[in-house]
Amino acid sequence: MKSGFPLADRFSPMQRYFLTAIFCVITAFVLTFFADDLDHANIVMPLLLVVLLVSVSLGRDCAVFSAVLCVSLFDYLFVPPRFSFAVNDPQYLVTFFVMLVVAFTTAHMASGLKQAAADASKREEVTQALYKVAKDLAGALTGTQVNDIISKFILEQTASKSWIIETQDNKIVNDDMTKGSPFSIESHMATVALREQRTVNSSALNGADWASLYMPLSTSMRTYGVLSVSNIENPRISLKMIEALASLIAITLERLHYVQVAHKTELEIMSERLRSSILSALSHDIRTPLTVLVGLADSLSMVKPSLPQQALETSAAITQQAMRLTNLVSNLLEMARLNSGEVKLRFEWHHLQDVVAASLQHLNLALLDHQVISNIPSNLPLLEIDAVLMERVVSNLVENAAKYSPKGSRIEIGVIEHQKDIEIYVLDQGPGFEATKIKEVFSLFVRGEKESNKPGFGVGLAISQVIVKAHRGNIYAENSIDGGGSVHVLLPKGTPPVLEQEGFA
Amino acid sequence: MDSRVLVIEDEIQIRRILKNALTDEGCHVSEAGTVKEGLRLVGTTHPELILLDLGLPDGDGIGFIEEVRGWSDIPILILSARFDEKDKIAGLNAGADDYLTKPFGVGELIARIRALLRRKPRLEDEISPVVQFGHCSVDFSTREVLRAGEEIHLTPIEYKLLTVMLSRPDKVMTQTHILKTVWGDSYAESTHYLRIYMSHLRQKLEDNPSQPKHFLTEIGVGYRFKE
Numbered sequence: 187m188k189s190g191f192p193l194a195d196r197f198s199p200m201q202r203y204f205l206t207a208i209f210c211v212i213t214a215f216v217l218t219f220f221a222d223d224l225d226h227a228n229i230v231m232p233l234l235l236v237v238l239l240v241s242v243s244l245g246r247d248c249a250v251f252s253a254v255l256c257v258s259l260f261d262y263l264f265v266p267p268r269f270s271f272a273v274n275d276p277q278y279l280v281t282f283f284v285m286l287v288v289a290f291t292t293a294h295m296a297s298g299l300k301q302a303a304a305d306a307s308k309r310e311e312v313t314q315a316l317y318k319v320a321k322d323l324a325g326a327l328t329g330t331q332v333n334d335i336i337s338k339f340i341l342e343q344t345a346s347k348s349w350i351i352e353t354q355d356n357k358i359v360n361d362d363m364t365k366g367s368p369f370s371i372e373s374h375m376a377t378v379a380l381r382e383q384r385t386v387n388s389s390a391l392n393g394a395d396w397a398s399l400y401m402p403l404s405t406s407m408r409t410y411g412v413l414s415v416s417n418i419e420n421p422r423i424s425l426k427m428i429e430a431l432a433s434l435i436a437i438t439l440e441r442l443h444y445v446q447v448a449h450k451t452e453l454e455i456m457s458e459r460l461r462s463s464i465l466s467a468l469s470h471d472i473r474t475p476l477t478v479l480v481g482l483a484d485s486l487s488m489v490k491p492s493l494p495q496q497a498l499e500t501s502a503a504i505t506q507q508a509m510r511l512t513n514l515v516s517n518l519l520e521m522a523r524l525n526s527g528e529v530k531l532r533f534e535w536h537h538l539q540d541v542v543a544a545s546l547q548h549l550n551l552a553l554l555d556h557q558v559i560s561n562i563p564s565n566l567p568l569l570e571i572d573a574v575l576m577e578r579v580v581s582n583l584v585e586n587a588a589k590y591s592p593k594g595s596r597i598e599i600g601v602i603e604h605q606k607d608i609e610i611y612v613l614d615q616g617p618g619f620e621a622t623k624i625k626e627v628f629s630l631f632v633r634g635e636k637e638s639n640k641p642g643f644g645v646g647l648a649i650s651q652v653i654v655k656a657h658r659g660n661i662y663a664e665n666s667i668d669g670g671g672s673v674h675v676l677l678p679k680g681t682p683p684v685l686e687q688e689g690f691a
Numbered sequence: 692m693d694s695r696v697l698v699i700e701d702e703i704q705i706r707r708i709l710k711n712a713l714t715d716e717g718c719h720v721s722e723a724g725t726v727k728e729g730l731r732l733v734g735t736t737h738p739e740l741i742l743l744d745l746g747l748p749d750g751d752g753i754g755f756i757e758e759v760r761g762w763s764d765i766p767i768l769i770l771s772a773r774f775d776e777k778d779k780i781a782g783l784n785a786g787a788d789d790y791l792t793k794p795f796g797v798g799e800l801i802a803r804i805r806a807l808l809r810r811k812p813r814l815e816d817e818i819s820p821v822v823q824f825g826h827c828s829v830d831f832s833t834r835e836v837l838r839a840g841e842e843i844h845l846t847p848i849e850y851k852l853l854t855v856m857l858s859r860p861d862k863v864m865t866q867t868h869i870l871k872t873v874w875g876d877s878y879a880e881s882t883h884y885l886r887i888y889m890s891h892l893r894q895k896l897e898d899n900p901s902q903p904k905h906f907l908t909e910i911g912v913g914y915r916f917k918e
Contacts, residue, residue, distance in 0.1 A: 484797035564900060685883065
């Protein structure tokens with residue numbers, strides 16, 4: 187162990203005492219030549235100086251030894267009767283006492299000063315090392331680099347091995363996280379450190395093969411891992427220092443985490459932009475030929491003189507089918523958009539009357555053969571919905587009802603206000619749903635009838651379910667007692683904003 | 692319809708169909724495939740109506756609308772192939788009068804065009820203070836609203852909303868526009884006011900409020916009044 191005394195380190199204890207003795211004896215011997223000329227008080231001074239020098243250069247033990255020795259020499263050589271330890275005048279006892287006290291005090295203070303200087307330079311070294319680590323950490327780009335930098339630092343400072351256990355969501359994920367560690371890790375203790383956010387130190391786990399110190403790496407935001415260190419036998423740095431180091435590591439890991447998040451967000455934004463531009467291009471590319479198709483079919487029906495009846499029917503059928511295809515494509519594109527999971531719904535407070543009215547308007551052509559009855563109370567509370575998507579749900583349900591029920595039959599669309607939610611239902615007079623499949627009708631590509639010759643995939647109901655779920659609602663199908671199927675949508679009510687009452691002027 | 696119509700559309704097939712349909716109706720059609728060409732033709736042919744595709748190769752249709760609106764209020768009908776409502780709203784806010792989503796039936800197109808051309812103010816006609824629709828009539832000079840001969844009481848805001856809707860029949864009005872005009876700029880986002888008052892109007896003036904014939908919803912965009 188270093189004592190901090192430059193000379194002391196070069197000699198063994200025996201040699202130090204020997205040197206002290208020689209130093210004292212020579213000084214005393216030189217002083218004997220002036221014994222008659224000098225006052226005793228002045229003889230004491232050089233001896234005290236010797237004690238001081240010894241205490242500064244050789245350490246406290248030698249200082250004490252020199253103090254005792256110098257007092258003895260002073261007594262033997264200078265105090266009358268000279269060359270005897272006997273003391274005639276008792277006042278010399280005061281001199282001895284003061285001399286001893288002065289010697290001890292100087293020795294003590296000098297060595298304390300030395301110790302403080304030594305400590306300061308040691309701290310300076312550690313600070314330098316910490317500063318270097320901080321600088322290295324600032325440049326670290328990966329978790330592995332951080333781990334290497336820290337392992338090296340701790341090995342230099344404490345001769346112990348260390349390892350950063352990475353965690354995810356405040357859990358030590360699995361053994362993979364500790365793979366590559368230089369020692370065995372007591373996962374229970376690491377978990378305790380993590381859960382209780384405190385340093386866990388176990389002296390029971392001795393030896394270099396086990397990590398005995400576990401320190402959570404936390405910032406104010408979250409915990410990024412646990413620092414594990416093997417048994418520290420020769421600590422040049424205190425536990426406090428390691429704690430400081432731990433927060434340094436945590437800040438670095440947090441920085442790495444946010445770099446990663448920023449990178450990921452950038453990627454997400456780019457892929458989202460790409461996705462929406464693909465969908466938009468797809469929509470444009472599909473709609474253009476459909477527009478041409480509808481336009482051409484329509485212009486056939488407008489040819490003058492009029493075409494034969496059969497040709498007119500054909501052109502009307504082409505128009506109708508193209509419109510259906512458009513609806514189908516819209517549903518598929520909307521499904522792709524929603525399934526990407528990144529769609530922000532445009533929630534606004536709406537009146538369901540608007541939504542139903544718009545979808546009946548929209549379906550105008552498809553409903554010509556049916557009798558549509560709507561049953562919507564006028565005093566409905568507003569609902570917070572994405573109206574464009576909800577219109578699609580209602581349109582899909584009504585269109586489905588029209589598709590699967592006989593011409594001329596009745597389709598009822600209604601809204602009922604319940605205590606906690608609002609129900610939209612669409613009721614038809616068709617054959618209803620197959621009892622065994624009534625729960626599956628909302629899965630993609632399941633249709634009401636097997637081998638059906640009716641057009642359309644199961645996309646309509648599937649997308650309706652996706653949209654309703656996105657509104658935290660519920661959708662289910664039923665068969666009514668008096669025949670016919672019905673689909674019910676339940677939407678939570680929420681708290682509509684309050685309207686300022688209009689002042690009646 | 693003996694009118695000059697400018698068609699700005701980059702798909703030749705669609706342009707051909709539009710031209711044929713409009714020519715059959717007796718219109719004089721000029722065609723452009725780009726914004727630049729379109730702007731040139733607006734200056735030289737003085738059209739009475741513009742059909743505009745929003746996705747043109749050399750620029751964005753919104754810019755075209757803004758430019759034309761700088762010096763003229765020729766009716767503009769947008770043709771949009773994108774399924775995003777944002778484009779339509781942007782177009783309408785820039786000053787377009789109506790929109791059609793592709794694909795559209797020729798019959799629907801002709802009906803919209805007729806409505807837009809009819810709207811053209813004719814100086815020789817005396818502007819009547821009475822507007823009639825369905826079983827209702829509104830007399831702006833006396834502020835009297837009648838439905839099947841019976842007087843209907845409207846609150847001041849309901850009346851204001853009614854006059855805004857009636858001011859431009861067949862034109863799609865964005866909800867932001869209506870909110871700002873009726874309630875003021877600070878209410879531009881308070882769509883719930885519009886929903887409630889529109890439902891009041893329908894309740895009082897429509898025969899079947901849940902299947903309205905006059906106060907139509909353009910979902911995600913706004914409202915349209917139809918005579």
